[in-house]
Amino acid sequence: MTTAxxxxxxxxxxxxxxxxxxxxxxxxxxxxxxxxxVTEQSIAAYGHAHHLTLPNIEYVLWAIVFGLIVSNTxxxxxxxxxxxxxxxxxxxxxxxxxxxxxxLGDVVRLGGVSLxxxxxxxxxxxxxxxxxxxxxxxxxxxxxxxAIGSSIxxxxxxxxxxxxxxxxxxxxxxxIAAILALGAVSLFxxxxxxxxxxLSDHAYGLWVGxxxxxxxxxxxxxxxxxxxxxxxxVLAKTTRNxxxxxxxxxxxxxxARRGGAARVTHTxxxxxxxxxxxxxxxLVVSALATFGAFTRTQMADVANLSRWxxxxxxxxIGLRTDLRRIARQGWRPxxxxxxxECVIALLTLALIAGLAQxxxx
Amino acid sequence: MTLSRDWVAxxxxxxxxxxxxxxxxxxxxx
Numbered sequence: 001m002t003t004a005x006x007x008x009x010x011x012x013x014x015x016x017x018x019x020x021x022x023x024x025x026x027x028x029x030x031x032x033x034x035x036x037x038v039t040e041q042s043i044a045a046y047g048h049a050h051h052l053t054l055p056n057i058e059y060v061l062w063a064i065v066f067g068l069i070v071s072n073t074x075x076x077x078x079x080x081x082x083x084x085x086x087x088x089x090x091x092x093x094x095x096x097x098x099x100x101x102x103x104l105g106d107v108v109r110l111g112g113v114s115l116x117x118x119x120x121x122x123x124x125x126x127x128x129x130x131x132x133x134x135x136x137x138x139x140x141x142x143x144x145x146x147a148i149g150s151s152i153x154x155x156x157x158x159x160x161x162x163x164x165x166x167x168x169x170x171x172x173x174x175x176i177a178a179i180l181a182l183g184a185v186s187l188f189x190x191x192x193x194x195x196x197x198x199l200s201d202h203a204y205g206l207w208v209g210x211x212x213x214x215x216x217x218x219x220x221x222x223x224x225x226x227x228x229x230x231x232x233x234v235l236a237k238t239t240r241n242x243x244x245x246x247x248x249x250x251x252x253x254x255x256a257r258r259g260g261a262a263r264v265t266h267t268x269x270x271x272x273x274x275x276x277x278x279x280x281x282x283l284v285v286s287a288l289a290t291f292g293a294f295t296r297t298q299m300a301d302v303a304n305l306s307r308w309x310x311x312x313x314x315x316x317i318g319l320r321t322d323l324r325r326i327a328r329q330g331w332r333p334x335x336x337x338x339x340x341e342c343v344i345a346l347l348t349l350a351l352i353a354g355l356a357q358x359x360x361x
Numbered sequence: 362m363t364l365s366r367d368w369v370a371x372x373x374x375x376x377x378x379x380x381x382x383x384x385x386x387x388x389x390x391x
Contacts, residue, residue, distance in 0.1 A: 088366065089366060089369060089370050089373070092366070092367060092370030092371075093370045093373045093374045093377075095370075096370060096371055096374035096375075097374050097377065097378070276367055277365065277367035277368050277371055278367045278370050278371055280371070281370070281371035281374055281375070285374070285378065288378075293382075294381075294382075297387070297388075298381050298382065300389075301381045301386065301387060301388070301389045302377070302378055302381055304389040304390065304391040305377050305381070305386075305389055307391050308389070308391070
């Protein structure tokens with residue numbers, strides 16, 4: 001991510017010192033995430049004690065807001081950097097553990113519906129972003145990066161594609177900033193729209209998984225709606241992530257043909273290299289749960305471990321988002337991103353609305 | 362050879378599940 005902490009000089013340490021260097025940041029993630037949880041519980045307890053109907057704001061939002069406040073006021077000191085940068089690790093670990101809450105049949109059924117939606121979303125996203133990039137005179141490679149970022153999985157896809165199409169650091173930085181800024185906005189906007197339209201957990205989760213670009217933000221936007229919506233959001237988003245290799249390969253071949261990138265020699269190896277391996281972990285855990293490898297208590301424990309892993313992730317989202325840095329990136333990539341994401345959000349919402357009566361409960 | 366971040370996450374999750382299966386980690390609150 002283009003972030004508060006990423007902009008600072010890295011602390012270069014090795015050996016046991018590398019693990020120790022993570023401790024302050026990990027503590028910060030835990031404290032901010034847990035403060036969000038305590039805030040949610042305290043508000044609910046206050047409302048209960050005083051017979052007030054207060055809005056139930058999930059800890060996710062508090063954790064992100066607390067992190068945003070810290071990173072954009074006092075900033076994140078370099079000593080916390082190594083630990084805070086583990087938030088992607090917690091996200092992936094949380095997704096693997098979340099597999100325990102899906103039966104394999106559900107994964108195949110819901111994943112099948114998700115995959116069909118992803119195919120439509122990918123095509124629409126790439127077409128919309130390409131047209132907008134040309135209309136706003138963005139460089140062709142920046143347009144490609146924005147199209148890849150908005151169609152698959154945000155920052156990871158942009159980083160994967162950057163090497164494959166030989167894009168500039170500056171273009172990648174622009175594209176990442178635009179995707180992150182939109183991800184931050186979507187955290188607040190999507191739950192409001194979902195509630196206003198009265199979407200079911202399933203429909204909302206699928207919509208968020210299709211329309212929100214970064215996996216962490218998609219998971220958070222789902223969790224802001226409900227625990228169940230978060231599960232569906234992760235499933236849809238994971239399905240989308242699984243296509244990363246194919247889309248990046250398509251762009252790599254396109255740019256290689258135009259002489260703007262190195263040739264891809266081994267397609268199979270390229271696809272495997274780009275494939276998000278944690279998706280395999282998710283499927284294995286889901287299969288274990290399906291075939292009775294866990295008792296009910298063990299399943300509850302693994303599911304709760306997944307929730308704790310996500311708590312670290314959500315704290316990291318806020319801490320790693322530097323709004324001033326995003327603002328400095330210029331308005332044109334952001335304008336393309338905003339316009340494109342609005343179109344994609346509407347298209348996917350229409351898709352979900354069409355599916356809702358047939359497939360979604 | 363270094364493990365990719367994805368594999369590190371998968372191994373960490375596998376270790377946690379192993380601890381739960383062995384009963385060394387139990388009654389995780391939320």
